[in-house]
Structures are given as structure tokens and as C-alpha cells.
Amino acid sequence: MQIIPICVQSLKFLEKYIAMHAPITASPHQPKLPLTLERLSHGESGNVMAINVEDDLKKRFFAMGLKEGAHVRVLRKAKFGGPMHLRVGTSELILRLKEACCICLVTAQ
């Protein structure tokens, strides 16, 4: 019974690993690889595809407007690996890179 969730987790990890080592601007012929939010830089944006966090945090993200399908734009990133300043719809929020890693995106064209 334990096997399936572990598989899903490791699959997600693999996806993330591939995404981390792939160039951000994938060529238009290849299928888009999952991209995580922390890799976006100032001014870039994307649509949220999946949020891989525990339930309580997911609820909080949701209340800030961060949910599957939402459009996210990076307004700025703080120096020294500090948090990101994001706009989601008409709201703005700040988020540490650690949490941004858990948010998978598809870049908006």
C-alpha cells in the first residue's frame, strides 16, 4: 500500500531533477518540462501546474491566490537568496525559495 505514494514522490523528484538541469528556455519543438517557481527570474511569469506541499500549507497558498491554474509573475527576488516577491492575480505575496521549489509551473507564452 505504501509503494504507490512513494513512486509518485520519486517520480516528482525525478521530474524536478530533470527540470533543474534543463535550460529554462526549452526549444519550441520539445515538450515543456516541469519548471519550478524558484527558477524564474525578475519579470518572468508562468501558470501553476502543481503544488507539492502538505495540506495545511497548501490551504495557506490557496488563500494567497496560489493554486493550480493561477498566473504567477515574479516582481523581484531579494538579495542573498532571500524571498521572491510575486504577483498572483491582483494580490502580491512574498515566498521563500525553499517553498517556491515545491511549485511546478508551465511558462506562459
Place this chain on the structure above:
Amino acid sequence: MKRIALLGMPNTGKSTLFNRLTGAHAKVGNWPGLTVELLNARLILGDQVVRLVDLPGIYDLNGYSDDEKVVTTFLETQATDLIIFVLNTSQYERQLNLLSQVMAKGIPMLLVMNMVDEASAMGITVDVDTLSRKLQHPVHLLSAKYGQGMERLQPAMRQALSTDQTKSTPPSLSEIEKAFKEAMRVPAQASNALTDKLDKVLLHPLFGLPLFFGVMLLLFEGVFAIGKPLQDGTAWLLTAFRTAALEPLSAHLPLMLQGLLLDGVYNGLSTVASFVPLIVLFFLFMGIVEDTGYLSRAAFLMDALMAKFGLDGRSFVMLLMGFGCNVPALMGTRVIRSKGLRYLTMLTIPFSLCSARMQVFVFFIAALFTAEQAPWVLFSLYVMSILMSIVTSLIFKREYVNNDAFVLEMPPYRFPTARQMVLTGWQEVRHFLNRATRFIVIGVVMIWILTNFPLGVQSGSIDSWAGQLGNLLQPLFSPLGINAELTIALLFGFIAKEIVIGSLAVIYGQEGGALVQTITQHITWIQAYSFMLFVLIYTPCVSAIATIRNETKNLKFTALSIAWPLVTAWLVSFAFYQTAMFVTH
């Protein structure tokens, strides 16, 4: 009595609305989750009296935070006749989930679309009739801050209370979303242009942080520059009142009673009272910074640095809040979900140089330093205050580990209205008077007794009880350059730092300019700075300790939060005094 509850997310202007409706002075904060106690007030609504409760701002009705539990418990256990759901109009989308959870409770509801001023500035429009019809609940447009739509709110509340709203089935989330989509017009590029422009400057990657510290330094300079003359004026007035009215009036009283009233109560109280203008000013300035939303920016700028100390951006904001008063800052840590981070933040907050301690510093700095040195001496104490917090968190960060995510909403810049500023100022005066009656009067009377008994001794002399007590503790305090008189003041400062200066007035039997002169003759600047360091660092006041105890329900932690500052204060003062004496001699 019917009960009406205000419910909504943080930063939707609930507290402002509560203030508008009741005239009570709930604190308005642009910081998510600041309203942490259940504020309530009676309200006359046409021909009936109702009780209005301001529930804490929450994100989710099924969440696990303390505030969320408070609201859920409230709705489950307290019969509520009407919920006023407050919505931040321009950011309606992300609040609909909470709205649908609340609607599912089946309690009559009035939907208040607040901050329409911001929404209309962004070009957002609401079709109230369509929305109200689709949701089958009354909807009201409002700007609680500027008062737009206030005059029609009370009739709307009355009507909502009297009409039967029981529905067969509450609408689902998707139905609610559909209703809003139909009723709202949001331009494609809706953003707050002013906020975008200001953020470009204030959150600048290079200049953001220096700018922030510049603003803070300017704020302290401003408080000093405007407040000091006001303080001198107040002190002069209070002394004049004593010589012109109180002394002749009390001349026929027994000498003992006259001494108690004039040298005890009046001297103590008036010395403290002369600081009120300074404190009001400080809170006014801090309040402006807080209401504008700049503190959330500070959290953004400081988070990377705070993470190195095991804290986060929110802890930094709480530390700043602590510069006003430690107690609300300690309570504000409720927004932090990780117990480790919350405890660590609570351990560092008492080092924040609160306004009560500032009184002591302003007094000593004015007495022993020149006007040019003064702001820098005060600034050095602020730096010391932050340094102590950092050292503390570095030492204890392995003990109290942070495992909370850092997600914070960034409100647009908002400019406080004159009304809000007057409210803040008045609130501080009231707070001071409240503390004055509770601690300061009792404190100064006790000190007067200690300095004037046993009968027949010279007031404040070495033979009095206070003198004996001070002498007893001298072996502990003389290595810090703190004399017997100052030791007594320190003992009483444990109750509340506001007493320190008042007690010196009683101990030396003088007030105003005369007291300053006496102090200048008795102690050197090195002693004064060592004393100030001790006052800055040692155990916070009784209220702060009580708050820590209440918030944590943990005796061991409370004991640590008393002992740690006490030990550090002694060590730091010792190090400073001995080094300074070695260097200057």
C-alpha cells in the same frame, strides 16, 4: 442581546470597520493577523442594542493555526445572529474559498465589499444587485477607511438582522465564483500603479536596506527633535503647577502626608508624565510606518539575513513592533505556526528597546550627553538592542528550530488618514494613564515609603530601608558602576520600566531640572551608559513576563526568558564598565 460577528481575511480592513462602527479604538494594523484578541463592543442599531465582535483575520476555516481555531470554536459555540463578512474588493478571488466555507455554516450573512476606494482606483467595478441576487445574501459596498458607504451600512445591518435568511442549500464554491465573475469587472492589467513605483525604489536590490535603516534613523531623530522641546515644556509646566498651586494648597497638611503626596506621588508621576508627548510621538510615527505597509517590505528585505539567525522576516517585524511595546509584539507571534520559531522570536522580543525604556534613556542622555551626541547615543542603544536579539537567537536557534514556511501577503501601500493618526495618539495616552494608575502610582508610593522609613531618617539616605537594600546589593552592582540609588531604581524597574525615572525623582527628592542636575553631579557618563545597558537588556517588565507565560503556558520557558536577559545584562554592563574604566584611567 443579538450578536454580530465581523469575519474575514487579514488585511481586509475589519478593524478599521470595527472602529468606524463602535468608535472604540481597536488597533489598525497593516500586518496580517495583528488583531489577536476578541474585541467586542455594544452597538446601538436603531431600536435595539447588539454586541459586535471582531474575530481574528483568518485564511481558512478548517486550518490549524491558533486564530483559525479561535474562529471555528467561536462559530460553533457562540450563537451568532449575523456574520458581516468583510472582503477586500480588489483581491476578491482568493477570498472566495473562505466565503464559501462561512456560507456553508448557514448563519445569516451580510457581505461587505470593503476598500472600494482601492478597487475603483484600479478600475474594478461591482454590480451589487447581480451579486446579491446570485448569492442570495445582501451585499454592501464600503470604504471603511474613508467612510464611503458607512451611512447606509447600519440600515443594511438592521435589515439583514430582521429578514429571514435561512436557505435550503448554501451555494457551492463554483457557484460563488461564477456569481462573482458575472458581477465583477476587472481590467486585464489591474495593479496599483503607485505601489509598483514605490516598490521599485523601496525594495531596490542595493538601496532597499540602507533606505530602510535610513528611514528608521530619521524616525528616531524626528521623535527626538520634536519631542524633546515638548517634554521640557511639559516638565516645566508640571513643576510650575507644583510651586504655584500644590505647595500652598497642601501647606496645612501634616508634614508626613505632604511629603508622600508631593515628593512621592506628584514628583514620581509628573516626571513620568512629562514623557507622554515623546511616547505619543513615537507611537504616532511607528503607527504611520505600520499602517503604510512598509513593515511587510521590511520583512522581505530582512528575511535572508534573519534566516541566518534561525528567524524569519516576520520575526523581524515583531522585533520592530517591540520597539513600541513588547507586549503586543509577543502576542503578535501567534501568526507564526512553528513552535520553535515562535519561542525563539519570543525570546528575542524582550530585547527590543520599548518606549518605556526609551524614557529612561532620553532622561539620562539629556542629562549627561550634549545635544549633538544625543541621537547617536540613542542610536547606539538601538543597535545594541538588535545585536542582543541576534546573539540570543544564534545561541538558541538549535534549541528552537524553525520548520514553518515563510509566506506573507504584501499589501499595497496605504496612507493613514488624519483620523487614524489621532486615534493612535489618543490610544497611547489612554494606555499610559492606564499603566500609570496600575503600576506607577503604587510603585512610587512604595519607593517613597522605602526611602523615608524607618521614621526619622533623612529621606533616601543610607539609613533608610532603600539605602540599606541598595547597600546590600552593592557587591553585585558596584562592579557595573551602578550606585545604591540606581540599584533601587533598577529593582523597581522590574515591575515596569516607566517607574525607573519616577523612582529616581523620589529617591533624590527632586524633579525636573533639579533632578537632572543632581544626577549630573552624582554619576559619570560611563556609569550612566552602563546603567542604560543594564536597563536595556535586563528582564522585561512584569506585563511582558505575564504575556510570555500566558502565550506559552510553559513555566520552564518563562523562567528562561527571565533569567537569560538578567545574566546577559550583568555581563554586558560589567564588560562595558570595566573596559571603559580601564581605557579612561
